[in-house]
Amino acid sequence: MQPPIILYTLSTCRVCKATKKLLDKLAVTYECTDVDLLKTEEQNAILEKIKTANPRGAFPTVIIGDTVIVGLQEEEIRKALGL
């Protein structure tokens, strides 16, 4: 079974878009949030979550099960998905 995938992105970020494309290509389902489009309160709450996983708060942050991957790292993403 596919582990849950959570993706935190910015709507203006190219690497974030490329990461979404990769996940689409891999035909996996994922939950994605464009953090820059959130209202301040929601944004702050999400940023706290992101910082727990990725202290630098860089985008995209990809969480696959218990694995946190920062950036478009195809090999690591595939590995975490067992592909």
Next chain:
Amino acid sequence: MTEIEKLYEMLRKLQEPKGYFFNVDKEIVFDLLNGLLVNKMRYGYMSCPCRLAKGELEKDRDILCPCDYRKPDVEEYGSCYCNLYVSKEWNEEKIPHVYVPERRPPEKIPF
């Protein structure tokens, strides 16, 4: 000429003599330039489209595009964090295209 095309030409003329070239993939470049215009509307300045701005100029100054980290990133990886500005060698694929990690120090990240 659209606003993005104007921005492209203006920045190209300004940055190429300094040794910084736009990524040869124009689709990527136009997408990122659009991000810069979105940020200009949002915050009043063109902050990096690949980083979350605070919306306070003083806190975002280091990530105004071109950001403070472009020079060391292009020197080390041949590309800035966003893959917007790159070296000639990067465009000619003479150096590998690797993911450019965040160089901005954690203490500068305002959240």
